[in-house]
Amino acid sequence: PVSQGTLATRGFNQVTGLLDRTHYHEVLKVTQDQKLIRQSEKNRRQRLDLIQPFELLKLQKNLIKDTPVLIVDDVYTTGTTIRHAAALLYQAGATDVKGLTLAR
Numbered sequence: 001p002v003s004q005g006t007l008a009t010r011g012f013n014q015v016t017g018l019l020d021r022t023h024y025h026e027v028l029k030v031t032q033d034q035k036l037i038r039q040s041e042k043n044r045r046q047r048l049d050l051i052q053p054f055e056l057l058k059l060q061k062n063l064i065k066d067t068p069v070l071i072v073d074d075v076y077t078t079g080t081t082i083r084h085a086a087a088l089l090y091q092a093g094a095t096d097v098k099g100l101t102l103a104r
Contacts (some may be wrong), residue, residue: 015072018102027060027069028085039081047078054088065093076101 016026030053039047056064071085082099089097 014074014102019072024072025060025063027057027064028054028088029057031055039077044078047080050080050084052084052088053081054085056088056092061092064089066095067093068096068098069094071097071099073099073101074103076104 042050069089071082071089073081073085076082076099082101086097086099
């Protein structure tokens with residue numbers, strides 16, 4: 001997920017733009033604490049030390065339980081984003097979680 005600040009700065013979300021003509025559900029959001037420093041401004045150690053930056057959208061919890069999930073992310077740097085998202089999705093009952101990244 002892209003924070004509101006990042007979306008305002010960029011003016012677009014490249015992942016949702018790519019998925020515009022597909023059927024998908026956004027089920028995660030960035031927690032308030034993580035919006036203070038952008039990912040692109042963090043070094044490798046800061047990214048690896050990141051605590052869980054996401055929370056589930058309450059209305060989407062039923063979509064995850066007993067369902068395989070595909071996470072789509074724009075850039076893979078350390079894999080921390082996908083690992084955190086996958087952990088939360090498994091906790092919510094996803095049967096399988098895969099990651100697809102647009103660039104490395």
